Amino acid sequence: MPDVFEAYVKVFHRLDAYYDNIDNPLSPQEQEVLGLPRCEPLRDLVTRLRTFDGNTRVRWKSVAEALGLPFVAGLSDDWCRAVVETGCWPRYIYGPEDGQLYEEALLELSSLLAGHGHGEVQRCYFRLPKVPFLGTDQPLLYEGLLTDVMAFPMEPSTKNPVYYCLNTPEYWWPPTNDWCVCSDYDLAFTVIGGPRSLLQGVLNSSVLEALEVQPDFRIDVYAPMP
Numbered sequence: 001m002p003d004v005f006e007a008y009v010k011v012f013h014r015l016d017a018y019y020d021n022i023d024n025p026l027s028p029q030e031q032e033v034l035g036l037p038r039c040e041p042l043r044d045l046v047t048r049l050r051t052f053d054g055n056t057r058v059r060w061k062s063v064a065e066a067l068g069l070p071f072v073a074g075l076s077d078d079w080c081r082a083v084v085e086t087g088c089w090p091r092y093i094y095g096p097e098d099g100q101l102y103e104e105a106l107l108e109l110s111s112l113l114a115g116h117g118h119g120e121v122q123r124c125y126f127r128l129p130k131v132p133f134l135g136t137d138q139p140l141l142y143e144g145l146l147t148d149v150m151a152f153p154m155e156p157s158t159k160n161p162v163y164y165c166l167n168t169p170e171y172w173w174p175p176t177n178d179w180c181v182c183s184d185y186d187l188a189f190t191v192i193g194g195p196r197s198l199l200q201g202v203l204n205s206s207v208l209e210a211l212e213v214q215p216d217f218r219i220d221v222y223a224p225m226p
Contacts, residue, residue, distance in 0.1 A: 007195070009203060021091050077095075099129060106150060169181075
């Protein structure tokens with residue numbers, strides 16, 4: 001992402017609660033024999049969500065609070081795994097997906113970006129990630145309308161039907177270069193650069209979970225944990 005925009009945000013990719021170990025729990029004796037960790041913070045969080053919400057989505061901020069971590073730009077599932085017992089994360093929390101904005105997030109973000117065009121139908125460039133198509137004749141660069149971001153074929157993930165596999169764009173941006181969205185193939189978050197007025201809408205969104213960042217911030221899995 002070039003250091004040319006007024007502001008930047010990091011959008012966290014989706015987390016979901018995994019309820020199987022709550023709905024079909026092993027007995028305390030079985031857990032002891034298998035040496036399974038108790039995972040109280042995550043289990044309690046997921047149990048509360050199941051009781052009061054029923055939605056599988058788990059907010060990053062809620063996870064950070066449950067684990068005593070700061071909700072800051074460097075937050076990642078690596079930080080979370082570092083402060084819980086081994087095996088707790090996949091038992092109760094699924095995600096985030098690398099390089100993937102889930103469908104609800106794509107709809108919300110495309111709507112916010114379209115609103116920045118003052119009612120005009122915006123043209124947009126879309127560039128698919130190279131890695132999945134190595135050794136093929138698959139074109140990577142497309143041009144269309146901003147709303148066409150939803151037209152790229154998406155298939156349910158083999159891991160979890162809530163998530164969708166490629167082909168969501170790795171980069172998308174308008175011909176005016178006012179903003180740029182990047183969902184890097186290897187990263188579990190999306191970075192957006194653009195006018196501060198536009199990105200304030202992303203930060204205020206009830207659908208997206210985002211924090212403002214600066215070009216010199218370390219926000220990948222190597223960000224030092226406080």
